[in-house]
Amino acid sequence: MKFKKLSSLFLAMTITSSAIFTGCSSTNQDSTAGSSNDTKGTTELIWYMIGTPQPDQDKVMEEVNKYTAEKIGVTLDLRMVDWGDYGQKMQVITSSGEPFDICFASDYALNAQKGAYLELSDLLESKGKELKETINPLFLEGATINGNLYGIPANKEVGQQLGWAYNKKMAEEAGVLEAMENAKTLEDLEPILEKVKAKFPNLKMPMAAGSGFFPYMPYDYLLGENLPFGIALDGDTTKIVNIYEQENVKNTLDTLRRFYQKGYIHSQAATDTDPHEMSVENWFVRKEQYAPGAVEMWSSNAKYDVGYTPSHDPLTINNSVTGSVMSISAASKNPEKAMEFLNLLNTDEYLRNLIDRGIEGVHYTTNEDKTITKTKDADKYSMPSWALGNVFLTKNYDTDAKDRIEQYEEFNSQAVASPTLGFYADTSKISTEIATISNIVQEFKAPLFTGSVDTDKYLEQLNDKLKAAGIDEVMKELQSQYDKWMAEQK
Template identity: 55%
Template sequence: MNKKFAFMIVLLFSLSALLAACGGDKSANTSGSGKADKNKPYEIMWYTIGTPQKDVDKVMEEVNKYTKEKINATVKLKQIDWGDYDQKMQLMISSGESFDIAYTGGGNYVLNAQKGAFKDLNELLDTHGKELKATLDPAFIEGAKINGKLYGIPSNKEVGQQSVYVFNKNLVDKYKMDISSINSLEDLEPLLKTVKKNEPDFTPIATFKPYLPFDYVLEDELPFAIPLEGNKNKVVNIFESDIMMETLKTMHKFYKAGYIKADAATSTDPWPLEVQNWFMRKEMYQPYAELIWSRSAGYDVAVQPMHDPITFNNSVTGAIQAISATSKNPEKAMEFLNLLNTDSYLRNLVDRGIEGVHYEEDANGKIKDLPARVENYNMPTYSLGNHFILKLYENDPEDKWEAFKKFNDASVEAPTLGFYFDTNPVRTEIAAISNVASEFAPALLTGSVDPEVYLPKANKKFKDAGLDKVLKEIQKQYDEWKKNN
């Protein structure tokens, strides 16, 4: 009995030592809950949008030297091409694949946040991103919150949207046109008429869907919106509004006069700025955008605003870096985003590449791209983070970032800023309404059909598809949101 007892004691001690050793090994690599050891360098897996660039790994080598020293982390950046990005990200999220940071934006940001794919960053921003929080325009933070929670870090750039008419300046100068007098859609007619009459090789309107003064709750071709002028508490069907009818009448008049391409409703071909033979188009503005557009086109363009800048949900959520709910070290991911958005060296390295390889800098601190950047490291700047700490190009105005700040200060908040409609109660109806919109909106908004004939048809089909039910649900959620904000 004594021998058996002694044997059991030895066995228990051996098992305890073995378990302790296993536990020690585990804590050497993880925290015991699937999280990375804070004492070991952590590799951040970062997915972003854009055509994969040849020199990404070369640039990341330099990035990792810096981030390892600064935050004890390295970064593995993977780009997914434009057309594949959304689908591949959805597959990764659905499968529960582990990663740390991903680019997202707009509707995808909202839907994925609502279904729990992204980490709530309210607390993390205060504990591991204080400097980052201080750099962001408050409208970005408030506008990107969903039910009071922030699920991603918006790119700090222009906070508002401003629709502008963009004109081919060669023709503006040739015919001595006063574009500063253009205050409405109807005001364009004399200019379009001049181009049509005298320039047979030019298309008067390149690509164009009219600006309408509404704050859209969902996509801008769906009928649900809140007026930017008048009663800002009521959700309406924009296709039943007087301003929609009048605007579409004008567009149809332009179409019949030959100012708009005959296949405008069905054409899917892009109409890049580099195309020479256009006179007017509509774009979204940011300060000094005309310089970028002129450089891209190869000739000067001129700009006339349609309205003052407005901060919409989609203007603050258009480019976001979200931390995945599957991240093993969200604290380290936030530390990296904090550094990326506040450290000028790192931000320019990730965006512009390596000095002397991808760009060169002059004595005034301005830069010029080298062939290697154009060919091997042409990154989508808008998607990567804070613009205000990027180096200026040699032809950028000295006050570029000050102009952005003034633009942001002048931007007025839209009625629904921070309101995100939960579509679940009416998903079936929205799908049916989307089908109706696909049938009618392209033709109506390009002026291709007579609105007095087709708007009533569209509205009947919208109602048959359940429009009133959706309007009621949006109004209910909007009223509830307004009570708490």
């Protein structure tokens, strides 16, 4: 991919944005009638987060609420929704107008343009000043859609990189460790999986794949992976295409079909919403998104060595700067308090670590070098750290690389910018068609990408349905907007 490297200014900001603000001073005990009951002068906020509900969640949130009540007059009703169910559940919630306050923003741009999220520019200025100073400003720029900001991105790695995480011990025992260290594509995995399957015939998932499985392919997906509109990262970067009409996508689907038929992907994968925790050794290889420190974190959580091989260089796309965003619901009755909480979460070291790492002395202990060590109860509380805000505030585990911040700098220095970075399509004129097309893609996506169905037959059916739903007109509208945007960039 021959795109422009990110500027040195961007990289410098990545490191300077790690400055830690602790103990924000805003303490407002006023309460307002809102999305839930107010007691003792505090406002309760309903907060939806992606991730597996945790056994010790209530115990941790009790401590969180003591702290936030004292600091900003807020308590949290944290509602975790499992990985495979989150997107659909939030669509139902936002469509119905059910009141809530804060959420992890799935399909950020689409839902923002649908009116699901509150515009935050003024609130950020009035209630999020410390946050604005802390976060890399280019993250805020990347999350701005047609001049409007609808969420607060996590301050973390700027590039996105997908690749293959794998069980190193299994790789050694199957004699494929060196091959795995060099495996970039699905096709590279095929002879490896054959040997792993022969060595471990009872292994449930040589490749861990479920209903949400979507391997890396060289496209920037303009409206997310649940829609078919893409710009090729290799080739013509000026034309929007239906990815399901592209030869390299068909080749990917054909490979996955072979994997399924050979037993590398398990038979119920198309309907499987299990997140497949790494700690359960019933898999060999899986697609993962990398960030500095990820390998150490995976290995620590799994309690065995996990390896990783990237499929591509770090790529900065709209999704990499908006793939982890907290938004305030347009239906929230407590938007100012919600922003106060997001401000505190992203600037207060104690709160950030309490929500992320758990309770000191219960889920971890602190060492003399300021690193932390997991206790035997750490498994009762494990959160998606990357989704919770400013990662530069998080404490290092003793298993983390000591140069974690430097790794972020190196990772971001390798990032290249997608040709569509900064382009957000206005879907207001085609919202009905977009909704129909999304439903069609989701009907076919899981069966196709788990290899569970005949590729040629189902791909033809998918494209026929997309044609009938008006995909050509939608692509014409998107192309017109993209052409105009490209001309403005020049």
